Amino acid sequence: MHAYGTQPLDQLGIYLQSQPMKKCILLLIAVLLLSCEARLDDDARAFFKTRIVDANGNPLQNADVQVTTFRTREFVRTNQAIPKFTEPDEDFILGQGVTDTNGEVAFTMLFDTTFRYYVTITSQNGDKTVVSAGIESFNDNLTLEIPLITIKDIADVQLDFINTSGTTDVFNVQVNYFALNCNEFFENNAFTIDEDCAFQNEIATQLNRAAGDGAFEFKAYYPSVINLTYTNESGTEFMEEFTINNPTERYEINY
């Protein structure tokens, strides 16, 4: 006979596998899950304001604007760590509104102390644009004001590398551009491409290994900028920048 506290683990394991214990554990898990409350910040109301224009600078009317907050699906020791089964950027609606004839929208928001907020703009034809911002953009006064959001169009871009020098060097090429799967990140009153896209929006390959390997075609938002870096075998680095301002853009790079 063993006292309960000194029972060997294998015996305890056998005991746990018994049917009543299984039911108890399942019941306990169900109770724990049901008792979880996804908490937003108590005693707080924030304010959101922006103006939205299209790629040509015209006000975007009657667009639905939603501000949502980010949650993870993992348990961690913060008050934000409530597992949910929606997409992270659609987790909690903090506030929403519709743009007026001038493209302006302003509304009251709930607040959630987290590190990332998403502004999802749905135009009348159903196109969605997402802009994200960090908590520092609230300026410590619960106000998220983005002066201007420009809805970008999609451009077909073609980059052609042409060997005019006759070199046989193989070049390492990296192309960074505003890819369709990336959001703009609003920080310090300016937009940058979301750092989460750093590994996805670049073309990284080698050039001049075979004939015709210098042609690249891709889609990117515009107006935006393409940053191009290519390095020869001796390590010399060349950098160039191109702007995308039209639905189709083509640039030739001679090397």
Place this chain on the structure above:
Amino acid sequence: MKSIIKIAALTSLLLSTALSHSQEARRDPLGAFPDRSFAADLYIQSAMPSGDNFIGNGLSNGIGFGVRLQQDVYKNIYVGGSLTQDFFDVEDTQVIGEFSKTSKFNAYLFAGYDYVLDTDWNITADVGYGYSQNKNKQDLLQGSGRFRDTGNVLRLTTSLEYALSLGVSVYVSPSFEKVFYNINTAPALGNDFDTGNYFNLALGFRFNSRDYNNIALEKSENQKLQELQSRNREDLSIKEKRTLYFLKKREAKKKRRERRNQ
């Protein structure tokens, strides 16, 4: 919905209890009318948000219930405590924020005056101050988030009460609440979130405990006591037995009081 069913069931229970008591005399068998010393209230109420603020413009009318306990402290002045719970739907998310339902909980202390119109009717009025909390809930599409708005409530409560018996009365109670919320807001929102007003109309039952000590036996009552005691108990009617019981009880209390004062 479950809360509303519970409230309805509780109300039915209280109503049946009160009606069974209503057959009792509203005075004790001696015709005296003892003062109320303690009361416990149960009520349901309709809560109407009002005012040009996030509560008045953002919430629809709600329904709730409450409980009050009050003790007379001096003559007809009483003090007590109360708990209330009200349920509201959100009418305008642009005004109040992106959530769908709220439940308001109050816990406050009060002091007031109980004015006895006659043996059937009373009027009470009291002022209370305490804690208030709105527990706000998002629906599934909004993300199922939960958060609270907290503050302090100042509540003015009046009631018009009709005694069904010495122990039970029914009352209607209009009241007004002003909640001073502790909500941090963006400067652009102004003072819309500073306060919220509610007008409530309650219907409830009051269960009373009365003070028989204050009713002294008069000489005629002493005579009656002696007369009833001198008779064979088996010959007394039920009414006379009841009268004898109350006279003995009162006499005993009187003697205890006298012993204490010696």
